[in-house]
Amino acid sequence: MRLSPDDIILWQHGFLKLNGTIAFTWGLMLLLAVGSKLITRKLSTALERSRWQSLLEILVTGIEGQIADVGLRQPRTYIGFLGTLFLFIAMANLCTVIPGYEPPTGSLSTTAALALCVLAAVPFYGIKEEGLHGYLRSYAEPTIIMLPFNIISELSRTLALAVRLFGNMMSGTMILAILLTITPFIFPIAMSALGLLTGMVQAYIFSILAAVYIAAATRDRAPARR
Amino acid sequence: MDHTTLIAIASIVTAGLTIAFGSIGPALGEGRAVATALSSLAQQPDAAATITRTLFVGLAMIESIAIYCFVVSMILIFANPFWNHVIAQAAGK
Numbered sequence A: 001m002r003l004s005p006d007d008i009i010l011w012q013h014g015f016l017k018l019n020g021t022i023a024f025t026w027g028l029m030l031l032l033a034v035g036s037k038l039i040t041r042k043l044s045t046a047l048e049r050s051r052w053q054s055l056l057e058i059l060v061t062g063i064e065g066q067i068a069d070v071g072l073r074q075p076r077t078y079i080g081f082l083g084t085l086f087l088f089i090a091m092a093n094l095c096t097v098i099p100g101y102e103p104p105t106g107s108l109s110t111t112a113a114l115a116l117c118v119l120a121a122v123p124f125y126g127i128k129e130e131g132l133h134g135y136l137r138s139y140a141e142p143t144i145i146m147l148p149f150n151i152i153s154e155l156s157r158t159l160a161l162a163v164r165l166f167g168n169m170m171s172g173t174m175i176l177a178i179l180l181t182i183t184p185f186i187f188p189i190a191m192s193a194l195g196l197l198t199g200m201v202q203a204y205i206f207s208i209l210a211a212v213y214i215a216a217a218t219r220d221r222a223p224a225r226r
Numbered sequence B: 001m002d003h004t005t006l007i008a009i010a011s012i013v014t015a016g017l018t019i020a021f022g023s024i025g026p027a028l029g030e031g032r033a034v035a036t037a038l039s040s041l042a043q044q045p046d047a048a049a050t051i052t053r054t055l056f057v058g059l060a061m062i063e064s065i066a067i068y069c070f071v072v073s074m075i076l077i078f079a080n081p082f083w084n085h086v087i088a089q090a091a092g093k
Helices: A020-039 A051-070 A075-097 A108-140 A144-182 A186-218 B003-043 B045-078 B081-092
Strands: A009-013 A016-019
Touching: A009 A020, A016 A020, A020 A051, A020 A075, A020 A108, A051 A075, A051 A186, A051 B045, A075 A108, A075 A144, A075 A186, A108 A144, A108 A186, A144 A186, A144 B045, A186 B045, B003 B045, B003 B081
Parallel strands: none
Antiparallel strands: A009 A016
C-alpha cells in the first residue's frame, strides 16, 4: 500500500533518488510552462480571440479579484506568487484523471516545500511594505506578552498548511486504492470525482490562506502613514 | 503476551479510536458553520460571495483537525515505527 509517490523510485545512485514525486512535479511544470507559452504566443485585444486566451484571462482576472477581496492593495504585486500556488496545486490535482498519475502534492515533501514558500513570502512582503522595523514590531502586537504566541502561531499555521494539503491529497488517492480492491466500477468513480472536487477546494484554500497571511503582515498599522 | 502482539493490538485499536473520536468534533463544528452560513445567506443574499468564501475557508480550517487525526491513524497503520522495529528484530533473529 503506497503512502505517497515518494515510493516510486525511477532511478537510484547511492543516496540520490529520482522518485515519482520529482518526476511528476517536473512534468507538471513542463505542462504549465509550455502550455502558457503556446497560448500567449499570439495575444490579441480584438473581439476575435482564441478560447485558450479567454481561459487564461478568466483565470488571471478571477485570481486578481480574489486577492483584492482579501484586502491586498495592488493585487498585481502578489499575483505572481499566489497565482502560481493556486495553478500548481489545482493542476496537480486535475491531472489525476490521467491514468498512472499520482499527484505530487500527495507527498509531504511537496506540501512542506509549498508551506515553507509561504512562510518565507510573508516576511518578504511584510518587510517590503512596512520596512524591517515595522514588520518586526508587528510581532509585539497587541502587547509584548504576545510575542512568543505570535511566533508559535506563524510556525503552526505553516505546519497546518502543509498537513492539510497533504492529508487531503493522500486520503483521496488512498481511498481510491482501497475501494478498487473492494468494489468494481461505479463507487471508485464517484470517489474519484469527489477527489477532484476536494482537490480544487484545497488549491483555493491554500492560496486564499496564503493571501490572508500576507494581508495580515502588510496591512496599514500606523495611522500616521497616510 | 509478547511485544509483537502487544504493539500490534495497541496500534490497531488506537488507529481505529483516533479516527473515530477525531471525526466527531469537526463534523459537529462544520454542521454548525454551514447552518449559520445558510441562515445569514437567507438574511442577506447579496453578500453571497463573501459569505460563501468565508464559509469555505472556515470549513477547511475545521476539516484540518479531522485530517490531523486521519494522518496519525494512517501512520499507525502503514508507517508504524514501533511495528517496523519489532518486525526488524524478529527478522534479524
